Amino acid sequence: MQDEKSLARKAMVRPDSMQMLIDLEAGARGVVRQLRGGNEFANRIATLGFTIGAEISVIQNYGRGPVIVAVRDTRVALGRGEAAKVLVEVVRA
Amino acid sequence: MDDSTRNSITVALAGQPNVGKSTVFNMLTGLSQHVGNWPGKTVEQKLGEFSQDGRAVRLVDLPGIYSLTANSEEERIARDFIIRERPDVVVVIANAAALERNLYLVAELLALPVPIVVGLNMLDVAERHGLRVEPHVLAATLGVPVVPLIASKNKGVRDLLDAALYVMDAPAPESCTRKCAFCTEFAPNRPTIRAEHRPVLEQIRTLVHGRVPLPYPEDWVALKLLEGDAEIARLMHETTPDVWERIHAVLLQHEDAYLDIVGGRYEWVERMVRAAVVHPRTGVVCLTDRVDRVATHPLWGLALLLGLFGLVFWLTYTVAMPIVDWLDAALIGPLTEWVNATFTPVSPWLAGLIADGILGGAGTVLTFVPILVIFFAALGALEDVGYMARAAYVMDRFMHWMGLHGKSFLPLFLGFGCNVPAVIGAPRIMDDRRARLLTILLAPLVPCTARLAVIAFLAPAFFGRAATLVSWGLVAANLAILALVGIAINRLIFKGVHTAFIMEMPLYHLPNARTIGLSVWHNTVAFIQKAGTIIVVVSIVIWALSMLPGGDVEGSLLAGLGRGLSPLGGWMGLSDWRLIVALLTSFIAKENTIATLGILYGSGEADAGLAEQLTGVLGPAAALAFLVVQMTFIPCVATVAVIKQETASWKWTVFSVCLLLAISFAAGSAVYQTAVFFNIPR
Numbered sequence: 001m002q003d004e005k006s007l008a009r010k011a012m013v014r015p016d017s018m019q020m021l022i023d024l025e026a027g028a029r030g031v032v033r034q035l036r037g038g039n040e041f042a043n044r045i046a047t048l049g050f051t052i053g054a055e056i057s058v059i060q061n062y063g064r065g066p067v068i069v070a071v072r073d074t075r076v077a078l079g080r081g082e083a084a085k086v087l088v089e090v091v092r093a
Numbered sequence: 094m095d096d097s098t099r100n101s102i103t104v105a106l107a108g109q110p111n112v113g114k115s116t117v118f119n120m121l122t123g124l125s126q127h128v129g130n131w132p133g134k135t136v137e138q139k140l141g142e143f144s145q146d147g148r149a150v151r152l153v154d155l156p157g158i159y160s161l162t163a164n165s166e167e168e169r170i171a172r173d174f175i176i177r178e179r180p181d182v183v184v185v186i187a188n189a190a191a192l193e194r195n196l197y198l199v200a201e202l203l204a205l206p207v208p209i210v211v212g213l214n215m216l217d218v219a220e221r222h223g224l225r226v227e228p229h230v231l232a233a234t235l236g237v238p239v240v241p242l243i244a245s246k247n248k249g250v251r252d253l254l255d256a257a258l259y260v261m262d263a264p265a266p267e268s269c270t271r272k273c274a275f276c277t278e279f280a281p282n283r284p285t286i287r288a289e290h291r292p293v294l295e296q297i298r299t300l301v302h303g304r305v306p307l308p309y310p311e312d313w314v315a316l317k318l319l320e321g322d323a324e325i326a327r328l329m330h331e332t333t334p335d336v337w338e339r340i341h342a343v344l345l346q347h348e349d350a351y352l353d354i355v356g357g358r359y360e361w362v363e364r365m366v367r368a369a370v371v372h373p374r375t376g377v378v379c380l381t382d383r384v385d386r387v388a389t390h391p392l393w394g395l396a397l398l399l400g401l402f403g404l405v406f407w408l409t410y411t412v413a414m415p416i417v418d419w420l421d422a423a424l425i426g427p428l429t430e431w432v433n434a435t436f437t438p439v440s441p442w443l444a445g446l447i448a449d450g451i452l453g454g455a456g457t458v459l460t461f462v463p464i465l466v467i468f469f470a471a472l473g474a475l476e477d478v479g480y481m482a483r484a485a486y487v488m489d490r491f492m493h494w495m496g497l498h499g500k501s502f503l504p505l506f507l508g509f510g511c512n513v514p515a516v517i518g519a520p521r522i523m524d525d526r527r528a529r530l531l532t533i534l535l536a537p538l539v540p541c542t543a544r545l546a547v548i549a550f551l552a553p554a555f556f557g558r559a560a561t562l563v564s565w566g567l568v569a570a571n572l573a574i575l576a577l578v579g580i581a582i583n584r585l586i587f588k589g590v591h592t593a594f595i596m597e598m599p600l601y602h603l604p605n606a607r608t609i610g611l612s613v614w615h616n617t618v619a620f621i622q623k624a625g626t627i628i629v630v631v632s633i634v635i636w637a638l639s640m641l642p643g644g645d646v647e648g649s650l651l652a653g654l655g656r657g658l659s660p661l662g663g664w665m666g667l668s669d670w671r672l673i674v675a676l677l678t679s680f681i682a683k684e685n686t687i688a689t690l691g692i693l694y695g696s697g698e699a700d701a702g703l704a705e706q707l708t709g710v711l712g713p714a715a716a717l718a719f720l721v722v723q724m725t726f727i728p729c730v731a732t733v734a735v736i737k738q739e740t741a742s743w744k745w746t747v748f749s750v751c752l753l754l755a756i757s758f759a760a761g762s763a764v765y766q767t768a769v770f771f772n773i774p775r
Contacts, residue, residue, distance in 0.1 A: 047160035049194050051356040065490045072193040077486050079594030
């Protein structure tokens with residue numbers, strides 16, 4: 001049931017415009033569109049400000065080590081595994 | 094909590110991490126605070142008492158939390174306290190430089206039936222980052238008193254308390270005699286949930302109506318159920334098995350509702366903030382970003398970390414070591430002589446008990462206080478500036494190998510000073526039980542000051558010019574063992590589960606001397622209390638074992654044990670029972686190794702004579718094995734005591750001791766046998 005639901009959710013957004021947060025380079029800006037990785041994780045990260053529709057900008061991503069993201073006036077470091085579960089739509093400047 | 098006695102009131106202090114909450118707490122309470130643990134928990138609890146306008150105020154510092162979910166122990170403690178203990182008022186400290194995220198906690202707290210007051214802190218930091226926040230506008234939109242603060246300069250802290258007492262008394266506005274500028278009638282603009290979820294919430298509310306156990310508020314329980322809160326779900330499942338099926342069915346259909354509820358709260362927050370905050374031009378690069386370009390760079394960040402922590406070590410050793418030596422020479426030494434001179438005529442046993450048992454064990458541990466004070470102060474300053482989050486960030490890559498994340502690095506680093514605060518610190522930093530346990534198990538493998546002191550004494554005796562090289566090699570090998578054990582425990586016992594790394598990187602700001610001073614004070618007092626109680630008791634027990642039944646070490650129970658173990662020691666080239674006994678007595682305190690060797694090899698004290706005698710007994714191979722075993726041997730009794738306390742489990746405590754025994758035996762044997770294989774003299 002969970003799988004069906006997340007599949008349905010995935011189908012609703014255009015896959016070409018969505019990227020994992022982990023794949024964004026420093027300086028990139030985006031809007032959070034989906035949180036994967038189970039309810040507990042999604043709940044935890046949403047309360048930190050990563051709600052659906054929240055604007056984020058990547059401050060640092062060296063391709064290894066945690067990613068630093070600015071969300072709602074806050075800098076948050078996310079492990080690579082965690083950052084892979086946040087799907088964003090990139091906003092072109 | 095008793096409404097009839099308004100002369101004694103309880104104020105709860107809430108706030109997210111990194112908002113200056115403890116600074117506010119310290120400004121209000123000073124040294125009249127008690128630091129302990131929340132009942133049955135490993136989370137630190139701080140209580141303070143003082144009086145204001147003739148009333149006794151009990152100030153309870155709630156753990157730093159981002160929200161009121163059941164996702165962490167801290168959050169459960171905070172909300173349980175507010176719901177069950179019913180504080181008269183909750184003061185929420187918010188960081189003006191990150192207002193949106195901070196007001197999220199306010200949005201959650203407003204769902205509970207308790208008056209709240211917001212302390213808007215770090216206005217200066219916000220201003221420096223180009224943010225202007227207008228407290229009175231925020232107060233008007235929130236409908237809650239908002240008091241501007243610069244806690245680090247003690248500005249506004251008393252006003253905050255005035256506002257809290259005012260709201261608590263909740264008089265009609267005109268009856269307020271104080272008329273402080275920041276008071277607003279407490280008429281909060283509470284967040285509501287999005288229209289599409291209102292019918293479901295209503296449905297749940299109807300289902301739980303009249304069934305929610307006191308003191309939980311019904312509306313709040315309904316909301317938390319819809320948010321998928323596991324703890325509240327369990328509560329309702331247990332207390333209302335008859336309707337739970339129906340509630341559960343409704344909840345299953347709305348599993349995603351929490352995303353909308355959280356999103357809705359943030360929308361509410363955005364509305365509150367919009368009017369009160371003037372945002373900076375986009376593209377402004379602030380100080381924090383500039384510093385972080387170095388501090389969180391994969392290469393420069395690591396270099397900075399090593400440099401800073403090297404500096405901490407240098408500072409600790411150059412400032413504290415002379416004081417430790419002085420304490421040992423000027424205090425413990427003469428005191429021991431005095432005890433011997435005074436009590437030996439009365440009873441040699443009593444003299445031995447006090448001089449060798451208590452002063453030799455617990456007393457020596459106490460002389461390490463200067464090291465800890467410097468260490469705590471340096472680390473406290475780095476923490477207060479905001480650097481520790483960066484250290485954790487840089488170390489995350491390496492800690493990941495052990496299934497830990499960067500945050501575990503901090504308590505482990507504390508272990509270089511003394512393993513005791515490392516074990517105590519582990520639960521206070523980590524948010525997940527598995528990571529806490531693994532950090533506690535690894536902490537004794539960090540070479541503490543006492544072990545390093547033994548190496549510093551013995552390595553030159555055994556290896557002469559090569560001593561520095563050997564010492565560094567031993568420390569490096571020790572850390573390599575730590576990493577390997579971490580990887581192994583994670584793979585074998587915890588099945589390779591990884592802990593999520595989600596950490597706020599606070600803005601850098603100037604440190605506050607008072608906050609650092611108080612943290613040094615509390616940590617040191619806690620350490621001394623430990624040394625004064627449990628360490629004294631166990632020191633006496635071990636001393637007794639080394640004296641009974643004959644009154645000398647050679648014929649004692651401990652020596653008997655040493656002889657019994659010498660076949661095992663043979664594997665490591667340590668077949669001399671005296672070496673085994675020296676290791677066993679290091680259980681009291683690591684530096685006892687030297688003292689025991691001194692006694693057993695008859696030189697009476699640890700001087701050059703001992704070094705010569707030891708080189709006569711041990712060849713380089715066995716000497717190296719001895720040092721390796723000494724480094725990795727079971728932790729001292731103080732560490733074992735706190736392991737038991739923090740894990741609250743004999744099973745894990747015994748496991749930790751056995752693990753280290755096995756490691757030291759394996760490492761010692763491996764070193765000796767390898768050395769012998771390469772024809773290094775035994």
